[in-house]
Amino acid sequence: MRNSFADEITQLAKEDKRIVLLSGDIGNKLFDKFKEVDPARFHNCGIAEANMMSVAAGLAMSGLRSIVYTITPFTTTRCFEQIRVDVCYHEAPVIIVGTGAGLSYADLGPTHHSLEDLAILRTLPGMRVMAPCDAVELRLALREALKGNSPVYIRIGKKGEPKIHNTTPDFIIGKSITLREGSDVAIVCAGTIMTEALAAADLLHVEGISAEVVSMHTIKPLDDAYLVKVAGKCKLLATIEEHGVIGGLGSAVAEWRSETNSPIPQICFGTPDEFMHEVGSQEYARKKYGLKAGNIASVITERYKSL
Amino acid sequence: MSSIEDIQQRSRTLRSRIIETSHKASMPHLGSCLSCVDILSTLYFSVLKIDPKDHKSPLRDRFILSKGHGAPALFQVLAMRGFYPESWLDNYGEDGGIFAEHPPTPCYLAGIEAATGSLGHGLPMGLGMALAARILNQQYNVYALLSDGECNEGSIWEAAMFAGGKKISNLCVIIDFNKWQATDRSQDVLALDPLADKWKAFGWDTVEVDGHDIYQLQKAFSNFPSKTGKPMAIIAHTIKGKGVSFMEDDNNWHYRIPNEEEVKKSKMELGINQ
Numbered sequence: 001m002r003n004s005f006a007d008e009i010t011q012l013a014k015e016d017k018r019i020v021l022l023s024g025d026i027g028n029k030l031f032d033k034f035k036e037v038d039p040a041r042f043h044n045c046g047i048a049e050a051n052m053m054s055v056a057a058g059l060a061m062s063g064l065r066s067i068v069y070t071i072t073p074f075t076t077t078r079c080f081e082q083i084r085v086d087v088c089y090h091e092a093p094v095i096i097v098g099t100g101a102g103l104s105y106a107d108l109g110p111t112h113h114s115l116e117d118l119a120i121l122r123t124l125p126g127m128r129v130m131a132p133c134d135a136v137e138l139r140l141a142l143r144e145a146l147k148g149n150s151p152v153y154i155r156i157g158k159k160g161e162p163k164i165h166n167t168t169p170d171f172i173i174g175k176s177i178t179l180r181e182g183s184d185v186a187i188v189c190a191g192t193i194m195t196e197a198l199a200a201a202d203l204l205h206v207e208g209i210s211a212e213v214v215s216m217h218t219i220k221p222l223d224d225a226y227l228v229k230v231a232g233k234c235k236l237l238a239t240i241e242e243h244g245v246i247g248g249l250g251s252a253v254a255e256w257r258s259e260t261n262s263p264i265p266q267i268c269f270g271t272p273d274e275f276m277h278e279v280g281s282q283e284y285a286r287k288k289y290g291l292k293a294g295n296i297a298s299v300i301t302e303r304y305k306s307l
Numbered sequence: 308m309s310s311i312e313d314i315q316q317r318s319r320t321l322r323s324r325i326i327e328t329s330h331k332a333s334m335p336h337l338g339s340c341l342s343c344v345d346i347l348s349t350l351y352f353s354v355l356k357i358d359p360k361d362h363k364s365p366l367r368d369r370f371i372l373s374k375g376h377g378a379p380a381l382f383q384v385l386a387m388r389g390f391y392p393e394s395w396l397d398n399y400g401e402d403g404g405i406f407a408e409h410p411p412t413p414c415y416l417a418g419i420e421a422a423t424g425s426l427g428h429g430l431p432m433g434l435g436m437a438l439a440a441r442i443l444n445q446q447y448n449v450y451a452l453l454s455d456g457e458c459n460e461g462s463i464w465e466a467a468m469f470a471g472g473k474k475i476s477n478l479c480v481i482i483d484f485n486k487w488q489a490t491d492r493s494q495d496v497l498a499l500d501p502l503a504d505k506w507k508a509f510g511w512d513t514v515e516v517d518g519h520d521i522y523q524l525q526k527a528f529s530n531f532p533s534k535t536g537k538p539m540a541i542i543a544h545t546i547k548g549k550g551v552s553f554m555e556d557d558n559n560w561h562y563r564i565p566n567e568e569e570v571k572k573s574k575m576e577l578g579i580n581q
Contacts, residue, residue, distance in 0.1 A: 058435015
């Protein structure tokens with residue numbers, strides 16, 4: 001996914017002279033082609049994310065389009081006040097990209113996990129929050145973000161994530177993409193955990209449960225219209241995200257249910273309120289937290305049959 | 308360019324207005340405002356290439372009050388420079404107004420380049436603006452006024468390293484070095500000295516001046532942008548509460564609000580009659 005980001009932003013930089021890429025001393029060789037396009041528009045800001053975010057705001061306030069790129073916790077929690085004050089308060093159209101989001105870097109330990117970024121970024125006025133499910137959505141998200149004139153946060157995976165979209169879907173920020181139609185259960189998913197959502201839908205099909213699968217690539221603004229529609233059709237709604245259950249996609253959907261008095265029951269799949277102290281791969285971490293297709297399908301089946 | 312005498316007179320008027328507003332609107336940070344008045348009047352009346360009638364010009368110089376708590380001083384100097392009528396300041400601090408303890412965002416008030424107040428943000432944002440000039444091949448300069456206490460913030464030194472390393476030569480930092488921060492001597496809170504050497508070590512040209520001497524300030528600004536290609540840090544030695552004998556170097560005036568009698572005495576010392 002990060003290679004697709006580098007490729008797409010390089011293409012965009014050729015087309016749009018306003019694009020300036022700031023990186024926090026990561027991506028060795030990743031941006032060599034971007035630098036060939038225009039070395040003046042790439043800056044390695046060093047391991048100094050607070051300054052990098054403020055510089056991005058200053059660039060954006062001067063007519064440029066700055067993109068900030070580093071590992072997710074360092075471009076979100078590390079410099080949250082700079083995002084809040086310099087980017088959002090000033091309505092500076094900065095695009096913040098967090099790589100290795102969720103449990104992508106599970107084996108690097110909790111310093112590199114990012115299970116609260118969606119929650120905190122969602123609280124900021126004017127900030128749009130996105131979690132594309134694959135490289136196709138990421139490329140589209142970048143292009144759409146550049147068309148707008150307000151801050152955007154995009155969390156992405158690391159590398160080698162499977163492609164979900166075989167064709168280029170219509171992509172609008174704040175409008176979900178239905179990957180599979182269904183009538184019993186709606187699986188609303190954000191981010192690269194989509195592979196598990198789709199696999200879970202296959203397992204549910206075997207159980208005789210028809211599951212709709214949706215890429216809710218934009219967590220804020222949330223696609224309320226889709227939720228209204230699906231709540232009138234399905235009996236159960238499940239949200240899946242590689243993020244804590246506090247404050248992310250599941251919470252956003254729960255807020256919508258509360259605001260609209262929607263009677264549809266919801267299951268939130270996400271990580272619990274804890275740090276993962278043992279070592280493990282992303283697969284291990286997903287399994288530990290019940291985010292693999294098998295567990296998702298069995299929890300949904302049990303709940304669905306009890307309705 | 309205004310004469311030194313003219314700028315000195317403007318500083319006296321500004322100090323008087325700041326003190327009156329502090330009394331009327333119960334606005335704190337009086338000492339911090341008075342220490343930077345001469346720097347502001349020198350910049351706004353003899354250095355900055357700005358036009359209040361064309362305040363969004365892409366080629367304008369940018370001034371950022373990184374020490375955002377000096378806003379009561381900035382608001383007065385912007386009015387005096389003609390960005391908005393001085394009468395706007397009559398309802399300073401009123402509910403629903405725009406003039407608060409810290410500057411608003413630029414779209415809410417002409418002349419403001421950045422909303423500051425959380426320390427350590429203004430310089431890095433200004434650095435971004437200075438870098439933008441280089442990328443866009445524009446000729447403007449960026450000035451950021453910092454407090455000595457603000458140099459506690461790590462982000463100041465992140466920005467200092469970036470600007471020094473990349474030789475952002477159109478960036479000028481002025482440090483209102485009044486030797487105090489909110490609750491103590493700045494040197495006693497964190498190891499600040501040797502302040503000029505620190506900036507120098509980070510790759511900046513540095514100069515130390517008396518921050519109340521208009522001539523010295525103008526001379527320092529006249530050497531910016533530096534021929535060395537480095538960013539410039541002007542360490543301006545100042546006195547907190549400058550201009551009023553009973554406020555000078557007394558840190559109680561970081562938060563204290565002057566009463567009617569004190570306003571009268573201040574104005575008499577400043578030679579302001581109205």
